[in-house]
Amino acid sequence: MNIQLRDPKYVMKLSRLGSFHQSKLSFLRSFLNEFKDWEYKKDLFELNSKGFGRAVYSFTKNHKTYSLVCFANEIKDDERSDRVIATKWDAAFTLFDGMPNKLDLERLQNEVPKQEIGRLSYKELALSRANKSVRVFDHVVESLANGIQPDKNILSKVGYLYRTTAVYGSGKFGLADRFRIKNRKEIRGPFRLEMMLVYLVRQFTFDQVNHIAKNRNPNLAVELDLNICRNLGIGNSTGLGMAPFIVNHPTLLNNWILSRETALKQIREIENVSNEEFEIFKTCLIKSIKNITSWNTDSEFQNNKIKNLLRDLEKFINYLNKSLNFKNSFLFNEIYFWIEKNLSDECIEYIVSMMMEPYPNIVENLIQNMSSDEDKYFNIPVNRTIEELRNILEANYSEILQIDFKKEENNQNFWFISKNKEEPRLANRFNDPGSDLEQPLAIARDIKKLYEVIFTKKNSLTIGKFLMGHDELRHVVRRAFIIEKFPYSEIQDNTIGSKLMPIDMLRLKLSFFGAVKFDPRSDKWLRICMFQGAPLPIDLKSFNDYWIYNSLN
Amino acid sequence: MKSFSEIETTVKRATKGVGFSWGVAEEMGKNIKLLEMFGLPGLKNVNHYFKIYNKANFENINSISKLNNPKKIFCPINAGLNFFDQSHALSEFSHLEINHVAFPLLFIPFLSRASEMIGKRIFLHMDKKEFLLNFNQSIYSNYLSGDILEKAENIKIQFLENKNTFSDEEWSEIYKISENTFVEETEELKQSGAGAGLTDND
Numbered sequence: 001m002n003i004q005l006r007d008p009k010y011v012m013k014l015s016r017l018g019s020f021h022q023s024k025l026s027f028l029r030s031f032l033n034e035f036k037d038w039e040y041k042k043d044l045f046e047l048n049s050k051g052f053g054r055a056v057y058s059f060t061k062n063h064k065t066y067s068l069v070c071f072a073n074e075i076k077d078d079e080r081s082d083r084v085i086a087t088k089w090d091a092a093f094t095l096f097d098g099m100p101n102k103l104d105l106e107r108l109q110n111e112v113p114k115q116e117i118g119r120l121s122y123k124e125l126a127l128s129r130a131n132k133s134v135r136v137f138d139h140v141v142e143s144l145a146n147g148i149q150p151d152k153n154i155l156s157k158v159g160y161l162y163r164t165t166a167v168y169g170s171g172k173f174g175l176a177d178r179f180r181i182k183n184r185k186e187i188r189g190p191f192r193l194e195m196m197l198v199y200l201v202r203q204f205t206f207d208q209v210n211h212i213a214k215n216r217n218p219n220l221a222v223e224l225d226l227n228i229c230r231n232l233g234i235g236n237s238t239g240l241g242m243a244p245f246i247v248n249h250p251t252l253l254n255n256w257i258l259s260r261e262t263a264l265k266q267i268r269e270i271e272n273v274s275n276e277e278f279e280i281f282k283t284c285l286i287k288s289i290k291n292i293t294s295w296n297t298d299s300e301f302q303n304n305k306i307k308n309l310l311r312d313l314e315k316f317i318n319y320l321n322k323s324l325n326f327k328n329s330f331l332f333n334e335i336y337f338w339i340e341k342n343l344s345d346e347c348i349e350y351i352v353s354m355m356m357e358p359y360p361n362i363v364e365n366l367i368q369n370m371s372s373d374e375d376k377y378f379n380i381p382v383n384r385t386i387e388e389l390r391n392i393l394e395a396n397y398s399e400i401l402q403i404d405f406k407k408e409e410n411n412q413n414f415w416f417i418s419k420n421k422e423e424p425r426l427a428n429r430f431n432d433p434g435s436d437l438e439q440p441l442a443i444a445r446d447i448k449k450l451y452e453v454i455f456t457k458k459n460s461l462t463i464g465k466f467l468m469g470h471d472e473l474r475h476v477v478r479r480a481f482i483i484e485k486f487p488y489s490e491i492q493d494n495t496i497g498s499k500l501m502p503i504d505m506l507r508l509k510l511s512f513f514g515a516v517k518f519d520p521r522s523d524k525w526l527r528i529c530m531f532q533g534a535p536l537p538i539d540l541k542s543f544n545d546y547w548i549y550n551s552l553n
Numbered sequence: 554m555k556s557f558s559e560i561e562t563t564v565k566r567a568t569k570g571v572g573f574s575w576g577v578a579e580e581m582g583k584n585i586k587l588l589e590m591f592g593l594p595g596l597k598n599v600n601h602y603f604k605i606y607n608k609a610n611f612e613n614i615n616s617i618s619k620l621n622n623p624k625k626i627f628c629p630i631n632a633g634l635n636f637f638d639q640s641h642a643l644s645e646f647s648h649l650e651i652n653h654v655a656f657p658l659l660f661i662p663f664l665s666r667a668s669e670m671i672g673k674r675i676f677l678h679m680d681k682k683e684f685l686l687n688f689n690q691s692i693y694s695n696y697l698s699g700d701i702l703e704k705a706e707n708i709k710i711q712f713l714e715n716k717n718t719f720s721d722e723e724w725s726e727i728y729k730i731s732e733n734t735f736v737e738e739t740e741e742l743k744q745s746g747a748g749a750g751l752t753d754n755d
Contacts (some may be wrong), residue, residue, distance in 0.1 A: 440576075
């Protein structure tokens with residue numbers, strides 16, 4: 001049976017992309033698989049009795065080393081902020097290429113805590129900072145110092161001791177450019193080094209609480225139970241800074257979605273699903289429900305989504321138990337047809353993620369296709385014709401071409417870069433100043449404009465000649481020729497309309513990272529948790545790949 | 554040191570900041586990154602150009618022909634874009650000339666990328682400076698000072714035909730040496746090789 005890939009016009013809608021969940025393709029899971037045989041070491045741990053100071057952790061294999069350099073700082077409670085405008089954090093981190101020497105450490109001690117206003121070098125690969133979840137952190141230290149383990153109910157409500165408020169890579173603030181690492185054989189997919197940084201930060205948070213507790217009460221203190229550690233992750237606060245990424249990296253976006261869609265297609269094409277495979281699917285699904293019931297958020301939007309997801313999952317399990325004959329051939333195709341007909345977007349995508357669990361062979365082959373050499377597709381093929389361009393637009397943007405941008409609600413917002421923090425922001429075109437400096441992120445509107453302009457042009461006119469008088473459309477001409485080769489490269493929705501939920505754009509990217517427990521704090525930023533349930537560095541040599549469903553919380 | 558990624562992003566924004574479109578800004582971000590990666594002073598030149606861009610009245614070139622003379626002085630960005638966009642047609646000329654181009658270093662990356670796109674090396678004489686643009690893989694030049702070039706009086710562009718830098722005789726000689734790695738096959742192996750025993754007329 002040959003199953004077609006799902007239509008990009010269906011998959012690439014923001015409401016659908018905003019319903020994506022972590023899967024076996026997610027970067028934090030593939031990172032752990034790829035680095036499991038690397039040697040982990042705590043190389044330096046120079047903290048004072050209050051837990052302030054510096055530490056270095058490393059992964060080494062075959063003379064290649066990556067090191068996390070940590071600086072824990074004393075800050076006042078009123079200085080602690082997750083907002084990007086903050087200037088001080090409880091801890092600051094960089095991932096160093098190799099093992100830093102004394103001079104490197106001195107340089108980094110001056111620069112890393114300053115974050116955006118510091119200067120990094122080509123020796124540093126990623127940069128981050130994090131704040132304590134003070135209530136949980138203090139409770140854990142207090143408990144351990146008194147010789148008891150912390151209250152799991154308090155821990156489970158938050159799920160981490162620290163949350164990062166930014167993780168930077170790819171040349172930001174002087175960090176190494178991507179070209180320096182892209183051909184390394186151990187870097188098999190996107191964001192591997194950012195994942196490594198976050199993973200090692202998680203270990204630092206455990207070592208820091210143990211250290212403070214021990215210093216507070218040397219005779220009585222106990223170490224944080226390893227099972228509790230495994231069930232704590234690292235939080236992250238994410239705002240609009242992440243949203244334009246998926247618009248600005250069309251071929252990368254395509255490769256992520258295409259991998260997911262190809263996995264689904266290949267799984268639906270399996271004629272005989274073994275009992276064992278079906279059991280893995282079902283077990284992961286049942287276990288994962290704990291992750292949903294322990295998903296705490298004050299967001300009404302998210303609570304409704306969770307409620308619907310739980311209701312749909314109940315319906316689905318009922319179908320599995322009562323209606324589905326699991327001896328049928330093309331079982332996952334049958335399941336897919338049923339979920340499409342009966343469940344919401346959120347639950348459909350949840351189950352699509354689950355379907356990948358029994359099939360490491362399918363997924364692992366796709367993981368290596370998830371990066372992109374973006375510069376290769378930058379040049380506009382100027383010898384092509386207007387007729388070809390028109391055909392591409394009609395074939396790939398047919399729904400976008402239906403949007404009426406003369407209506408205020410379809411043209412309400414604009415994206416801009418804030419002057420004070422150089423971060424992307426969204427504002428109302430009709431109320432707020434600055435729309436003349438709009439970023440080129442209104443792709444649907446500009447594609448429609450391009451279509452209208454070329455409508456009256458001669459079919460045989462070359463793109464090169466057309467562009468001579470149309471500089472203002474150059475960015476979307478480029479995109480049109482990209483989507484011709486990369487059908488999942490474009491969000492098939494209006495990114496400036498009044499109904500836009502920017503967190504849908506964040507959620508898409510975060511699901512590919514492997515984040516769970518999305519907790520929207522508004523329609524423009526959210527908190528998440530990463531690596532909750534993950535093996536500790538000491539467990540890496542042998543761990544269960546389904547760890548993400550093992551959470552005790 | 555600024556990373557290439559920072560250079561690309563900042564130049565892109567600056568290009569938009571002086572009034573070009575986002576599409577052109579994207580091109581300029583890539584171009585200046587390219588010059589800097591090849592060790593040429595792209596950022597220095599574009600910075601100076603943008604400082605005077607809105608005060609000076611640079612001339613746009615529309616359709617590039619074999620000989621191009623402005624009334625005043627050509628904008629290198631507009632000239633470069635049009636060269637790139639028309640490069641398939643322009644490569645039919647073996648030579649062409651563009652006179653009086655401001656900040657001509659900014660013109661070069663468009664030609665370098667065109668060289669890759671049309672699959673031909675491009676040789677550039679810029680007054681006394683020479684640049685060989687190799688399919689956007691490298692730029693070979695006698696210009697090493699790293700100075701700002703405010704103007705080129707005359708730019709001669711030559712599309713080089715795809716031909717080797719060596720003679721057939723030199724090729725035969727090196728090929729003969731490479732044969733030292735070959736092993737004579739036995740009769741038995743020849744009989745059992747791919748296609749052996751089959752008729753090709755089936």
